[in-house]
Amino acid sequence: MKIDEIIKKSIEIPGISIKRGEFSAELILKERDGKGSMTFFPLFPGVTLAYIFVNSPAWTAPDFHDNGSMETGPLLLNYCVTGRCELILNNGNFVYVKDGEISLTERFARQQYVYPRRIYEGIEFFVDMDTVNAQSSWVEAEFDIDFHRLRDLYCPDGGTYIASVTTEIEEVLKKLWSLLDISVPLAIPQMKIYTLALFSLLQNLKEIPPSQACTFFTETQVDIAKRVEKIITSDLRQHHPAWELAAQFSVSETSLKNYFRGVYGQNISIYLREVRMQRAAELLTTTKLSVSEIAEQVGYLNQSKFSSAFKKQFNASPLEFKRRKNLERNTSN
Template sequence: MKINDVIKKCIKIPGISIKQAEYSMELILNTKEGKGSMTFFSLFPGLSLAYIFINSPTWTAPDLRSDSSITKGPLLLNYCVTGRCEMILNNKNFVYIKDRELSLTECFAQKEYVYPKRIYEGLEFFIDIDTFTLENTWVQNEFSIDFRKISEMFCPHGSTYISTATHETEEILKKLWELYDFPASFAVIQMKIYTLALFSVLQNLEAIPKSQACTFFTESQVNIAKKVENIITSDLRLHHPAWELAEYFSISETSLKNYFRGVYGQNISVYLREMRMNKAGELLASTRLSVAEIAAQVGYLNQSKFASVFKKHFGVSPLEYRRTRHLDS
């Protein structure tokens, strides 16, 4: 499966367009839910690298299963720089890749990529193993890189591998990430060098770190977590005790908290506090509401308590934050 075929399917999806440059192709997401971009650099025949920037809860994936000639997907390596991305395993269970973790899989993408925290930045390597093997014999001869071997090492029997990046692989991935800001004519050459180094390191690991993909959640558990998130954020003025939410879904309070933490990577209280503070910051910058009014809108009846939490979150008082934002505009 070639990356160009995938991109052609992507641009047929509403809200996704393409911008072509000399060294890259950029898929651009622009919908009412959010925005994002995936910038692809073709490094070798059969191997592309994408830089991903998402500010959206979802990104619709192309339906690759409609092609009956495709028996499995390409080898994908994802590295999360920041945020959280949902993945579905072959057994229909859900796992999550988060900051400083990498994943390798040949599973097809689900109907959409899901970003529970609405923010995601990362790298994705797209390897069409058959094409790479056929058209890059010099790479195999000079660097002994065998993607079939790498797939068998990390994804035996079609499994998905997720683990915190080792120190050596993380150093290479960080250098690759920094190249995005360099002129493409220079950066592409460096991307090729670091990419070969990365897969050489992965192939020659003496001990592969244990996959964390064993920590999974069922579809019903994920749905409960997402419904809880919708309930607690739909009106930030309201307070919903965990025991009350657990009772509503007929599960234990411990289970409810575990499902939520599994999907969103934070305790309910921490997640909700961040949502409240971010909304308060938005209101301070864009309205003339008083601090007391904003505090009430995000669920704080005590203005002093609100100001204390706000300063701890942003490092400045609400009035200082408003003043700074107005000076910057």
């Protein structure tokens, strides 16, 4: 499937627009729940690189079923720089790509790309096999890169591959990521060089790290974790013991904690503390509430404990944080 088809279907989705440049096309997500961008750079016929920035719980996926297409598409290679991304396996189970991991698959998201932590930054390659064979056969001839072989190595039988990157591959991916700081005309040739190096390394690894896609969660388990997240974050003044939540969903406390950690990558207590601190930071900079009032709003009856937790999170006391943000705002104005 050609990248132009994916972009065309994407901009039919409400909340997604496009900004075209001389060397790239940028999809822009702007919805009530968040925002994001995905900037595509066509490097070779059939090979496109995209830089992804998301501050949203999800990004609606294009629907290709109305024209008879299947769920499989181009070979997709993802590298997660920051955040967490949800993938669905052929059997309907869920796996998660996190910081420093890559995934290779030919499967599109069912309805949306889900980011449990609401933040995601990464790189994605789209490889359209038919176009590569027809127009970029020189890549295999000159560099001995066979994308069909790559697919068979990492995604046999339509599977999904997830693993932490090796040191060599990580170096190339970090160089690709750093090209965002360079002007586009100068960056394009380097993008091409590092892309060829990346796929060559992947194809010629002496020992491919085992896939972590074997660590999966069922739809029911993921649903429980997401419902728990909604309960504990809907009113930060409330406290919900894990045993109480487990009883509500008729699972053991250990199972509940495992489901939550699997989906969100953190223990419930750590995740909730970070949500509370982020909300407190927002209230400090957007309201005139006192520190004690904000502490109560985010579930702390003891102001001293709140201030200690806040300083641990932001390396500044609530009042120091507020003064710093006010100064930054006044300076920018």
